[in-house]
Amino acid sequence: MRMIWTRSLPLAAALALTFACGDDGGEDGSNDDFGTPDTGDTGGDEAEAGTTEGGTDAGTDDGTGDTTDAEADTQADAEAEAEADAEEGETAGGGCADLDSEEACNADANCQSVLGSKLKTNGANAPCLQEVDFIGCIDAQGCGDALTWFCNGNQIYEVLDTCGPEGFEMCEPPRELNGACP
Structure with a gap:
């Protein structure tokens, strides 16, 4: 029993120190995963695995759930494409409401x-x-x-679905309604 306890104690201490230091493993801090300062330089022509020359992340997943550079580039490209598609479909006046x-x-x-x-509110x-x-x-x-x-x-409409025109808000129906106007 003592042998298991002596082997487990250093492991438990290492885990406790890792969590106690507050390092979440993210890349936004000033230290890398080993606690050494991150200078962004790879120290010459040799590049570490997962980085390109200049020390930038080449799109590897660090397991923290953060978006990597490759994912960010893909997301930015998709957003730019969606914006371009929206611009192609825009009308000369700038939108559907026009x-x-x-x-x-x-x-x-x-x-x-x-x-x-349209609800006719006065007259016969x-x-x-x-x-x-x-x-x-x-x-x-x-x-x-x-x-x-x-x-x-004072403009009141019964619309055929749940989408109303721009500038209108959903409202309560009138208390009385005589059906369709003659």
Whole structure:
């Protein structure tokens, strides 16, 4: 028993010192994994495994969950490509909200039309819903399949899905509704 205890004690002490020093193994500190200062220089023409000349990480995974340079480059390339794709699909005015017709909105693959019925609040048969019409154009997105009320000031619309036009917010339906306007 004493032999196991004497062999385990140095290992336990080494682990305790490693955790007590607060080194998380990240590359943002001033020391490398062995506690020596990290100068960023490989000391000549010889490069350590996992680094390139100049001391930069060549994209190895250090096990900390941090993004390596190669992963960061790939992520940056993907973001730049997505931004370029978005710019290609932009309209001359700068966005889907600037399109003022259902035809123009539907012609742009990055946009979708918002259709709904305006609530007529005064006059004969009020409150009632007018015919379904084009309300606006928004960026293409997944919308739920449910009739939803959207308001902007005194403008109230029953929209055919859960996506409303720009500047409108979801609101409560009117307490009374006489159906479709004649």
